[in-house]
Amino acid sequence: MTAMLEINDVHAYYGKIHALKGISLNVEQGEIVTLIGGNGAGKTTTLRTICALMRPTSGFVKLNGEDLNKYKPSQLAAKGVAMVPEGRGVFSRMTVLENLEMGAFHRKDKAGIAEDIERVYALFPRLKERHGQVSGTLSGGEQQMLAMGRAMMSRPSLLLLDEPSMGLAPVLVEAIFSTVEEINRQGTTILLVEQNALMALQIAGRGYVLQTGEIVLSDNAKSLQRNAMVQKVYLGVE
Amino acid sequence: MNAIDWRRAIRIGLVLGVAVLIASVIGMVQTFDERDMIEDILTLGQLLLFAPAVYAGYSAAGKSEERRVAAPPLLAGLLAGLLTGVPAVLLVGLAGWWTTIRDYFVNVSPQLIDILTFGRGALQGSLMLLAVMAVLGLIGAAIHLIPARVRRPLVNATLITLIFSLFSDVPLNIANQFLPRDIVRRFFPTKGVTQLAAVIVFALSLAIALWWEFSGRTRRQQRMATITAEQRRRNSLIVLAVSAVLLLVLPSILGTFLTNVMTQVGTFILMALGLNIVVGFAGLLDLGYVAFFAVGAYVTALLTSTGDLGLGINFWIAMPIGVLAAVFFGIFLGIPVLRLRGDYLAIVTLGFGEIIRVLVRSDLLKPIIGGAQGILDVGRPSIGPLTLVTPQHYYYLLLAACLLALFVSWRLRDGRAGRQWMAVREDEDVAEAVGINLVGTKLLAFAIGAGFAGLSGAIFGSRVGSVFPNSFELLISINVLAIIIVGGVGSLPGVILGAFVLVGLPELLREFVEFRLLIYGILLIVMMLVRPEGLWPSAVRRREMHADEESPPSVAELEAPRHEATQPMV
Ligand SMILES: Nc1ncnc2c1ncn2[C@@H]1O[C@H](COP(=O)(O)OP(=O)(O)OP(=O)(O)O)[C@@H](O)[C@H]1O
Numbered sequence: 167m168t169a170m171l172e173i174n175d176v177h178a179y180y181g182k183i184h185a186l187k188g189i190s191l192n193v194e195q196g197e198i199v200t201l202i203g204g205n206g207a208g209k210t211t212t213l214r215t216i217c218a219l220m221r222p223t224s225g226f227v228k229l230n231g232e233d234l235n236k237y238k239p240s241q242l243a244a245k246g247v248a249m250v251p252e253g254r255g256v257f258s259r260m261t262v263l264e265n266l267e268m269g270a271f272h273r274k275d276k277a278g279i280a281e282d283i284e285r286v287y288a289l290f291p292r293l294k295e296r297h298g299q300v301s302g303t304l305s306g307g308e309q310q311m312l313a314m315g316r317a318m319m320s321r322p323s324l325l326l327l328d329e330p331s332m333g334l335a336p337v338l339v340e341a342i343f344s345t346v347e348e349i350n351r352q353g354t355t356i357l358l359v360e361q362n363a364l365m366a367l368q369i370a371g372r373g374y375v376l377q378t379g380e381i382v383l384s385d386n387a388k389s390l391q392r393n394a395m396v397q398k399v400y401l402g403v404e
Numbered sequence: 405m406n407a408i409d410w411r412r413a414i415r416i417g418l419v420l421g422v423a424v425l426i427a428s429v430i431g432m433v434q435t436f437d438e439r440d441m442i443e444d445i446l447t448l449g450q451l452l453l454f455a456p457a458v459y460a461g462y463s464a465a466g467k468s469e470e471r472r473v474a475a476p477p478l479l480a481g482l483l484a485g486l487l488t489g490v491p492a493v494l495l496v497g498l499a500g501w502w503t504t505i506r507d508y509f510v511n512v513s514p515q516l517i518d519i520l521t522f523g524r525g526a527l528q529g530s531l532m533l534l535a536v537m538a539v540l541g542l543i544g545a546a547i548h549l550i551p552a553r554v555r556r557p558l559v560n561a562t563l564i565t566l567i568f569s570l571f572s573d574v575p576l577n578i579a580n581q582f583l584p585r586d587i588v589r590r591f592f593p594t595k596g597v598t599q600l601a602a603v604i605v606f607a608l609s610l611a612i613a614l615w616w617e618f619s620g621r622t623r624r625q626q627r628m629a630t631i632t633a634e635q636r637r638r639n640s641l642i643v644l645a646v647s648a649v650l651l652l653v654l655p656s657i658l659g660t661f662l663t664n665v666m667t668q669v670g671t672f673i674l675m676a677l678g679l680n681i682v683v684g685f686a687g688l689l690d691l692g693y694v695a696f697f698a699v700g701a702y703v704t705a706l707l708t709s710t711g712d713l714g715l716g717i718n719f720w721i722a723m724p725i726g727v728l729a730a731v732f733f734g735i736f737l738g739i740p741v742l743r744l745r746g747d748y749l750a751i752v753t754l755g756f757g758e759i760i761r762v763l764v765r766s767d768l769l770k771p772i773i774g775g776a777q778g779i780l781d782v783g784r785p786s787i788g789p790l791t792l793v794t795p796q797h798y799y800y801l802l803l804a805a806c807l808l809a810l811f812v813s814w815r816l817r818d819g820r821a822g823r824q825w826m827a828v829r830e831d832e833d834v835a836e837a838v839g840i841n842l843v844g845t846k847l848l849a850f851a852i853g854a855g856f857a858g859l860s861g862a863i864f865g866s867r868v869g870s871v872f873p874n875s876f877e878l879l880i881s882i883n884v885l886a887i888i889i890v891g892g893v894g895s896l897p898g899v900i901l902g903a904f905v906l907v908g909l910p911e912l913l914r915e916f917v918e919f920r921l922l923i924y925g926i927l928l929i930v931m932m933l934v935r936p937e938g939l940w941p942s943a944v945r946r947r948e949m950h951a952d953e954e955s956p957p958s959v960a961e962l963e964a965p966r967h968e969a970t971q972p973m974v
């Protein structure tokens with residue numbers, strides 16, 4: 167069986183900076199896979215390569231066996247890939263509801279869209295309360311929820327999350343992560359990029375550890391939690 | 405109990421005093437003095453001199469919360485007014501002592517000194533100026549003592565009278581259409597208005613303002629509260645019908661001169677609506693917008709001209725070609741340029757605008773497009789047996805074009821394209837992630853914007869009858885951009901209002917053309933400080949600028965789209 171997402175020996179550069187030095191990873195249908203690593207490790211760059219926002223200089227990114235590199239970023243939503251960028255990508259001048267509608271931009275089925283709005287509201291009841299608010303005025307946590315809700319509006323089969331816990335209070339992080347699990351239970355495959363390895367490894371099935379553009383470890387989440395190096399560097403256990 | 409901030413009073417007085425001094429030294433006061441506002445009473449120059457004193461007094465006294473004792477605020481006003489006069493008096497003194505001052509400040513002429521000293525000589529005149537300014541400051545401060553319900557109508561009536569006498573050309577030209585000459589003369593001398601007219605206008609506007617203040621406002625609120633949706637719809641239909649009739653008969657009300665001004669305004673409305681799509685809707689800063697206006701004008705002129713360079717084709721065939729040429733140029737420029745963001749885009753488009761102007765003027769292309777001599781005898785459109793010649797004729801052509809552009813803008817804004825532009829303007833990466841094609845979205849805005857400018861240019865060339873390189877300067881691009889900013893970025897009514905304020909009003913004040921850019925600059929700065937969202941902002945812009953003071957949006961506003969979205973669920 168081929169993996170849903172297959173990244174093979176991908177190299178990527180920002181000018182002369184060699185940001186990805188041969189990354190390979192797989193995500194199977196129905197999994198939660200996490201990609202952990204410190205600042206500047208190349209996590210965001212990996213996601214940008216998957217979304218065709220950056221072209222790898224060598225290697226390939228395949229979705230269900232199909233090379234994603236030949237597509238424009240704007241075509242990926244229709245392929246079932248949705249991304250929640252780092253630092254909450256919401257359209258800040260639009261209302262919550264308008265943001266959700268934008269998430270379904272490439273879809274034409276009005277009834278299905280309305281249904282999905284209700285589904286998002288069920289996942290994030292806070293958004294329902296605030297559906298008419300201009301999203302730039304939402305709190306950080308609410309914006310994160312909105313960005314995730316917006317991504318869900320394209321009915322993705324693969325959801326890419328870039329550090330959803332960034333800058334949020336621990337309670338809120340827990341709430342967001344349990345929603346991620348819920349989204350996964352409802353059938354969406356998830357690639358979760360995190361610095362918060364403790365939380366990420368609790369909900370993920372498998373994990374990869376990225377350091378300065380290279381994958382240094384990959385294992386199932388349980389073993390990674392017990393791994394001495396991970397404990398020392400990412401979990402703060404002495 | 406003494407809440408007067410004396411330092412503030414002094415500061416306001418001196419700042420405005422220096423402003424008066426600068427206005428004098430650069431020749432503004434003297435030039436403006438030649439414009440009568442109210443015959444034998446007030447010139448525009450005097451207004452420029454005196455209004456700051458009144459304002460200084462008003463705002464120096466305004467800050468104090470304690471109004472039970474009237475004396476301190478009045479004194480602060482007096483002081484501020486007095487100080488407003490001091491720099492000008494120093495100038496008078498300096499001019500008397502340093503006789504060659506004119507070699508350095510050419511505008512410090514005997515006439516200016518005469519204006520500043522009321523023609524009474526340096527010493528007596530200076531004292532008089534100080535006294536007048538102090539009294540005006542006092543009056544300004546005293547405005548606060550009037551009860552609010554009387555103060556507002558009084559201030560409004562005064563402002564209306566001043567505006568009426570400053571733009572007296574408008575009522576004068578309308579009156580000329582309907583009234584015999586000797587009656588018109590009684591109200592309008594060569595410039596400004598007579599005292600009689602000023603009194604009538606003041607009394608009338610005061611009466612109306614008082615009525616509004618004491619009973620009109622509440623009555624309207626009551627009516628609005630009980631109005632049904634049915635009535636509201638009928639009311640807006642009536643308003644629409646009346647405006648339509650008004651727009652149609654306007655040329656015969658306004659007369660030739662004002663209709664000509666209207667055609668000038670229309671040319672700019674058309675351009676501004678186009679740039680509004682590029683800048684306001686899509687958020688792409690284009691500083692070379694005049695290039696598309698030029699392309700539309702030149703292509704149409706070349707095709708229709710009956711002169712040496714032209715082909716003499718019918719205008720109605722040439723105009724669409726001109727518009728298409730502009731659209732083509734928009735796309736042609738857009739493809740390489742739209743990968744750039746923000747400032748870079750502005751610089752590249754600026755360069756492109758200049759390239760077009762230089763090319764058009766160059767000797768290289770002279771055999772084809774006439775170089776500095778331009779293209780003469782541009783063809784005029786005809787409808788059946790009627791050939792469009794007069795400003796009135798072109799008024800209707802421009803009206804039709806503007807309505808079309810307005811309709812297109814409005815449909816695009818509320819449609820899918822509008823959403824796309826808004827998304828791209830806010831976050832390009834997320835926009836792509838939800839499936840919006842960046843380049844296509846931007847190109848669409850560029851192409852439509854260019855098309856409107858091309859249409860405007862095509863009509864412009866035909867209306868003026870000739871096309872010269874000088875008509876396509878950078879200044880036009882800046883002018884159109886300023887219209888959008890002053891009116892309200894992204895707002896359709898704002899753009900129209902902006903064109904009237906920045907193109908229409910200056911046409912009525914032609915004699916001050918040398919100060920036009922200065923006034924523009926001041927106006928823009930004041931706008932950015934006082935009303936950054938523009939005179940008539942769009943809803944989106946308003947909520948963005950005032951997000952911090954925003955109450956939760958009204959129920960009616962929210963229910964409509966939500967309702968639609970949830971319907972299929974039940
Ligand atoms: N636009 C850019 N231009 C140049 N270098 C960049 C750019 N974006 C990222 N980099 C560099 O590429 C490397 C990887 O960056 P990336 O954003 O992928 O890190 P990250 O793992 O997401 O870090 P963080 O957890 O801080 O978000 C870093 O060294 C960074 O400095």
Ligand SMILES: [Mg+2]
Pocket residue numbers: 209210211252328
């Ligand atoms: Mg990152």
